[in-house]
Amino acid sequence: MKKIIRNYSRFLKLTSDQYASASQKNKVKCKRGCYECCTVGFFDITLLDALHLRESLKQVPPHIRKRVLDKANEQLDLLEKKGAFSREDPLLKSLKAIDSISRRSAKMSCPALNETGGCLIYEHRPHICRIFGPTIRGKRRAVHLEGCGYFTRDIPEADFPILSNYKDEEVLLKAMFTKAGKKRKREVDTIIPAALTLDLKKWL
């Protein structure tokens, strides 16, 4: 599994580089100081993102790691108290489950966000954190990734080939499930606080 996580790390770096070039070319950059998307509740991330995040956390300085983990655990305690999430069943298996946790955590910020809007795990952040911002459009202005709405310009798919990016991600996800002994890829996700604090390998 370590090899798959290493390959995923490479995929994430490549994604960031391609996205940075596309943003520069199309002159679309997040507004300085804006971190709204990190403060409006939990979105879903894949199990591979989760395993990668947990593994990468070992590279983060101990005092930062403790801070992020304490916050994540505090948030999971609160969500469990509200009956919105369970550490015993940490997977999101449907759109309904994703919508529900997103709604019920809407006032929570990511546990990795610091007071000044910085990401404490920036080098290791999940896939979606690297590509979210302006809308990405394909041919005939088809929306391939809905952006945050603050942008008046889009990124054309020709500059950031998001469909092939998703395909590469699928290959790695499939490899992860195969390695775990599953015959096919399952549509299961989780949230960042669970990814940081729980060993999700056993849920594969």
Ligand code: SF4
């Ligand atoms: S991991 Fe970083 S970029 Fe992603 S939501 Fe959390 S603070 Fe924001």
